[in-house]
Amino acid sequence: MNNKKRKIWSSTLSIIVALVVLFVIFYVLSPSVFLSLNNITVIVLLSAITGIMAMGELLVIVVAEIDLSVGAIMSLTGVVFAMFSLAGMNVFFAFILVILLGGLFGLLSGVLTCYIKIPSFIATLAVMVMANGIALLATNGETLMGISNSFLQFGGGRLLNIPIPIYILLVIFIITTILLHFTKFGLYLYSIGGNIEAARLSGVNVNFNKTLTFVLSGMFSAVAGIIGVGRLGVASPIIGSGNQNLDAIAAGVLGGASLFGGVGSTIGTLAGSFLMSGLDNGLTILGISSYWESVILGIVIIIALMAQENSILVSGIKTYLSSRKLGREKTINKSDEVNKVNKSTKD
């Protein structure tokens, strides 16, 4: 059992260390504000949209694919949700329909990738462009206003004085954790990411399970879209056209997921999205220009990835340290041995 615990710990270790270091730095720089309960709430709230999309993205990344359409699906579903409101639809009915719409776009990505064998990078790029276009068509490129209050609750409301998006993030986090770490489906995803041919020959329905990850990613993006509308109070067809795709991917990768598949955890991904929103928030408090924020975020991502256990930098340092530890005498012995071996193969 120890072994497994160590494994999960080590893959999320760097992100947690990074998170702690970041929070300590900001705490030292602005002790009165940064770690206040209010500000912590703001950080979690800020990370809700990225965190929810990152959970779906994580599922896709674990099977060694990528979903570039999450931001566009967020825009489109937000717009459709707002239009349902303007049409006077029941809020829960609208909620369900919008989630299904997100799933439908995910299904399209999944089918294109798994059954028509278009690389996911291109397939989801096409879906992204398409969804962005439909969002602009539906609104004529304008921002929709006058959305009824009940529709805005998902993003703007509070329950027990805690913003509702935080609850939604928690629910999505728990759902994804159960799916990925406790169900057969999750095990199938890791096996597909580990060796797709071996998984297929072991009886895993590779295409079906992979498609399902895209569907879930689309549905989670729709949830993010609904929250986005509530946070702004209006529905913008370009809300997801910024860095949303890359933020979702970065959160997973910061949390230890590998773009080659087979590795990644929900807790790491959650920590990854906290790191990004914490950085954003801390720099804002310190009054640093938001242009700098992007630059610093980029640097943090690079440092975090270099610090990951399996990175070439860390393994290089480890090899260097262990070779120094061996001491002079042993090194000499070893080189003798090497010489001997070389000699015997030459002879």
Next chain:
Amino acid sequence: MPDKKTILSLRNIDKVYYETIALKNISIDVFEGEILSIVGENGAGKSTLIKIISGAIRPTSGSIKFYGKDVSITSPEDADLLGIKVVHQNIPVMPNLTVAENLLLDRIVNRKSFFFNKSRIFPEAEKIIKSVNFGYIDPQTEVKYLSIAQREILSIIKAISSNAKLVLLDEPTASLEEKEIEELFRLIRFLKSKNIAIVFISHHMEEVLNISDRIAVLRNGELVSVGNSEEYNEKKLKELIIGYKTENDTKSSDASYNYNISKSKDRNIILEVKNLSKKGVFENISFNLLEGEVLGFTGLLGSGVIDLCEAIYGSTKYDQGAIQKFGKKLKMNSINTKEIAYLPEDRINKGVIYKNSILNNIIISNIPSRFSIVDKSESTKLVVSYFNKLSIKANSIFQQISELSGGNQQKCLIARVLNTNADIIILAEPTFGVDIKTKDEIVDIIRSFVRENPNKSVILASSELSELIRASDRIIVLKNGQIVGSFKSSSITREELIASMV
């Protein structure tokens, strides 16, 4: 051949790997403009010899002379500079580039200019292709549009286009059809006419007898015979390869012998394969698998054994025929691990699921669960029981599978297959690439499986014949995709099996 110059002469070549002797005291000459074939069963030392000549490995002792001068070939580059060119089984061509680009790539690399003129290389390539009389290959076509034979011809042309004295062809006909082989032979004969020496390796006796000037036979690392090809016929070659006299060809020619073993001991037929065919891979395969039986399959490379296993398992398609389990037709190209389980022949690419724990690897085909939630304690118990049963050595069941030795990884994959609880398990090369002790253990696992489950059966495909004979009840031999023999393993020897394969 006294009138021909000796290109290469090997004297007293030995090669020892740790404790196994791969080559013993090999002395042989290769003359200008001759075609020398090297034959022998798997593991006889053919590829070791080729590797020594081409500089991929160095001999433990012995000397090599090239045009009468002592040389030490320490690397493939050395061999290349001398004019020794190797064409391997898998042809390294870039399918997205044109014929001309493939042909001239190494020269383009060596040119000093930054730009290169596409239109200039086409006439250059055309000249080379025309010089070997293969004018119908257009230098402007992309290689992906060429047939396998044409690609092979292309890689041979590439090998000989600069200063070739000796060309080594390692099983060049393995993936070719008969008509294509003729094309290849045309090229080989052309090279011969240009005084280039050719060393040809093939499993197919007819081809060897057809093309060679001389034939050398290797057996267990020793050169047992070498002489002009007129001195040999198919029967004599086989005997030399195996190392004993076949009284007559009864067993291999009497292919219909005992196909459908009678329902001895009233055992039921569990699987019935009828006239299974896949174009160019296997043809008209029919057999019955009985309950509680281990049915062995074997054949040389390209005989279609592995493809047949995959077709039965349902991981590939076939063209014709039917597979019935208990009289019920099984769907084509549809994997159902509850019915049939499969251990792939390629552990590294098709078996091991990397970045996953040993536990995940074992339970993946049949995960203990309640309402889709993985039952962790049940899984742990299950995996521990396989650890004991198959004596898998690991620190923890949660360890990454990639940290285990090859033999232990293989046992984990066998545990995965056993864990499906399928009635039929297909094991492809289960003893390949594992140590001798594990080989024995795997044979024991197979035998005890059918002993403990008299209603279940095993299909065992293996090219390791002693393990195959020990583990199987019956053995079916495939050659060029067809059944050429069926034997009771209690009454057959390793040598007889080889005789039916070659």
